[in-house]
Amino acid sequence: MKNFPGDALFCLDGKGKNVSSEASGRDILRSVLITGATGGIGAELASYYATPGRTLILWGRNAQRLTQLATECCAKGAVVHTRQVDLCDGAAALAAFEEDDATHKPDCVVLGAGLSDIQSLEDRTEDPQKVLQLGLVNYATPVTLATAAAKSMAERNGGHIALIGSVAGFYEMPFSAAYSSSKSGLAFFAKAAGLAWQQYGVKLTLIVPGFVDTPMSQRLEGPRPFLVPAKKAARVIVRAIARGQREYIFPWPFRVLRVVERLLPQKLREYILLRLAVGQKER
Numbered sequence: 573m574k575n576f577p578g579d580a581l582f583c584l585d586g587k588g589k590n591v592s593s594e595a596s597g598r599d600i601l602r603s604v605l606i607t608g609a610t611g612g613i614g615a616e617l618a619s620y621y622a623t624p625g626r627t628l629i630l631w632g633r634n635a636q637r638l639t640q641l642a643t644e645c646c647a648k649g650a651v652v653h654t655r656q657v658d659l660c661d662g663a664a665a666l667a668a669f670e671e672d673d674a675t676h677k678p679d680c681v682v683l684g685a686g687l688s689d690i691q692s693l694e695d696r697t698e699d700p701q702k703v704l705q706l707g708l709v710n711y712a713t714p715v716t717l718a719t720a721a722a723k724s725m726a727e728r729n730g731g732h733i734a735l736i737g738s739v740a741g742f743y744e745m746p747f748s749a750a751y752s753s754s755k756s757g758l759a760f761f762a763k764a765a766g767l768a769w770q771q772y773g774v775k776l777t778l779i780v781p782g783f784v785d786t787p788m789s790q791r792l793e794g795p796r797p798f799l800v801p802a803k804k805a806a807r808v809i810v811r812a813i814a815r816g817q818r819e820y821i822f823p824w825p826f827r828v829l830r831v832v833e834r835l836l837p838q839k840l841r842e843y844i845l846l847r848l849a850v851g852q853k854e855r
């Protein structure tokens with residue numbers, strides 16, 4: 573587990589304050605912090621949020637990708653700070669967040685970094701090391717950072733936090749128990765914390781994607797029903813955040829499935845889950 577200290581600044585000047593007033597609500601936010609900015613969804617979110625007069629604080633591990641993304645967002649007029657952080661080290665991530673929060677006071681924090689893993693057919697269990705990483709990156713660190721953000725936002729009379737879950741969190745998937753349970757835990761946290769924080773003006777949105785066309789889902793061997801392009805995913809995520817939705821499941825067939833699967837008898841549900849054939853390509 574390695575953490576990369578430091579904060580790189582890419583643009584000194586946000587090129588004026590000519591933020592257009594768009595129905596999407598993109599113009600309201602002055603400062604946005606995104607974890608997993610180097611990923612498929614995160615990069616599109618960063619690009620979407622990059623406008624003149626706005627500061628972006630982009631977190632990821634891949635230095636080259638961070639630099640490339642920062643350059644693109646600067647070209648769109650945003651002031652960009654990047655930080656290399658390994659979210660497996662929750663304590664270091666919290667310290668980094670407190671530093672960025674004190675400097676930039678983000679009014680929106682999007683916790684989008686995530687890891688997935690599928691148990692191979694030859695193995696009897698998941699790899700315990702990967703299970704630990706999944707628990708840290710998908711659950712422990714994001715809920716810690718969300719809490720730190722909420723604490724600070726409550727003192728500033730408000731803000732918005734978005735957590736990226738997954739429809740996998742709705743199902744007890746035998747071939748990826750760690751991933752589905754990490755997302756299920758995140759969803760439960762979002763419900764409880766959202767209730768607790770609303771009185772302080774802190775909004776919490778849980779984004780629940782189905783399949784999005786990014787490196788994460790491209791590794792899967794098997795069908796990706798109702799696949800959504802990453803750019804479109806970013807657009808609907810930004811819209812859900814702007815509307816202050818508590819939970820946003822997309823694309824819509826997964827909202828229908830959510831209703832249908834609740835009607836299934838448990839035995840039938842388990843029968844289907846045990847027969848799902850999903851594999852993954854090696855990284």
Ligand SMILES: NC(=O)c1ccc[n+]([C@@H]2O[C@H](COP(=O)([O-])OP(=O)(O)OC[C@H]3O[C@@H](n4cnc5c(N)ncnc54)[C@H](OP(=O)(O)O)[C@@H]3O)[C@@H](O)[C@H]2O)c1
Pocket residue numbers: 607608609610611612613614632633634635637657658659660684685686687688709736737738739780781782783784785786787788789
């Ligand atoms: N794609 C889908 O079909 C899908 C469906 C449902 C939910 N989601 C969720 O959506 C979110 C974004 O996923 P994506 O599809 O954009 O995946 P992705 O392209 O694989 O990107 C994952 C991001 O998480 C970061 N990350 C992974 N491990 C990290 C660690 N230890 N420390 C810091 N950052 C780490 C990666 O950083 P580096 O690349 O810099 O290492 C990258 O920015 C995830 O939470 C995922 O679970 C995705």
